[in-house]
Amino acid sequence: MTVLSDLLAVQTTDIEISQAKHRVTHLQETIDRDAAKRALAEIETQIAHCDAEVTSASAEITKVDRLSHEHDDKLVKLNKQLKTVIAPREAEALQHEIATVTAERSALDDRELELMGVVEAAELKKSELAPLHVSAKSVLASATMALSSAKQKIDAEIAALLEQRSAQSLVVPASLLSTYEAKRKHRPDGAVCKLTGPTCGSCHLDISQGEINAMRAMPDSDFPECPHCGSFIVF
Ligand SMILES: [Zn+2]
Numbered sequence: 001m002t003v004l005s006d007l008l009a010v011q012t013t014d015i016e017i018s019q020a021k022h023r024v025t026h027l028q029e030t031i032d033r034d035a036a037k038r039a040l041a042e043i044e045t046q047i048a049h050c051d052a053e054v055t056s057a058s059a060e061i062t063k064v065d066r067l068s069h070e071h072d073d074k075l076v077k078l079n080k081q082l083k084t085v086i087a088p089r090e091a092e093a094l095q096h097e098i099a100t101v102t103a104e105r106s107a108l109d110d111r112e113l114e115l116m117g118v119v120e121a122a123e124l125k126k127s128e129l130a131p132l133h134v135s136a137k138s139v140l141a142s143a144t145m146a147l148s149s150a151k152q153k154i155d156a157e158i159a160a161l162l163e164q165r166s167a168q169s170l171v172v173p174a175s176l177l178s179t180y181e182a183k184r185k186h187r188p189d190g191a192v193c194k195l196t197g198p199t200c201g202s203c204h205l206d207i208s209q210g211e212i213n214a215m216r217a218m219p220d221s222d223f224p225e226c227p228h229c230g231s232f233i234v235f
Contacts, residue, residue, distance in 0.1 A: 004223060004234040006171045007180055007192050013165040015189055020158045027154075029147040036140040043133050050129070053122040057115045064112045071105040176223070183230060192232040203229035 075098065082094045169177055183191035190202025198206045205228040207215075215224035216235060224233045 003172060003176065003220075004192060004232050006168065007176060007232065008194070008234050010165060010168045010172060010177075010180070011184075011189075011192050013161055013168055014184070017158060017161045017165065018188065020154050020161065024151060024154050024158075027147065027150050029143070029150040033140070033143040033147045036136070036143040040133075040136040040140050043129055043136050047126060047129050047133065050122040050126040054119050054126075057118040057122070061112060061115045061119075064108050064115065068105060068108045068112070071101055071108065074101050075105065180232070183232070187229065187231065190229065190231050192234060193226075194234050200226040200228060200231060200233070202226060202231035205229070207233075 078094055078098045078101065082091060082098065085091045085094060172180075180191050187202055193201030195201060195207070195212070198209065198212060200207060203226060205226075207227060211227055215233060218224055224235075225231065226233055
């Protein structure tokens with residue numbers, strides 16, 4: 001029955017391979033890398049928001065400048081006109097128009113100041129974000145490297161285990177190995193086991209002493225199985 005001991009060794013390696021594969025998909029390094037990615041994206045979103053504010057405010061400043069010039073030209077024209085009119089009603093109307101254009105001109109100045117404040121605040125925010133951006137990029141680079149090295153380590157482990165597995169399975173007859181594979185589909189960690197006292201190592205149910213004696217008496221060509229779960233039993 002040493003063949004079953006060999007099979008048990010194959011199963012031990014198979015369990016280690018599954019555990020290593022599970023570890024690859026549940027690495028703390030992946031969680032850290034994802035967090036670093038999110039942190040960087042958040043900062044880049046804020047920078048893009050600042051840029052958009054600067055662009056939009058600058059475009060409006062250009063427009064306000066143009067309007068201001070138009071108003072200035074208009075005021076020059078109106079003031080010239082005012083010097084030439086004689087009729088008091090006409091002069092009054094012109095004065096009223098001059099007052100309106102002057103008020104509009106002043107509102108444009110206020111708006112330009114306001115927009116310059118927006119640009120200044122956005123530029124300040126951007127300069128504050130710059131060092132955070134640099135450090136978030138470097139955190140992400142380190143996290144990516146840490147993840148890749150952690151993965152490489154486990155990949156090497158898995159490669160070594162697979163090699164070990166193929167060496168171990170060489171001594172197990174192909175038909176037994178395929179029965180084992182079929183049993184493993186239902187019970188990945190318990191297709192073959194040892195007894196602990198009368199207890200099956202796979203399903204943890206007790207096997208009667210009579211059945212155990214019968215199994216022990218089996219010829220080497222027969223492979224004893226747990227009457228409850230069908231796991232091969234290694235004595
Ligand atoms: Zn069992």
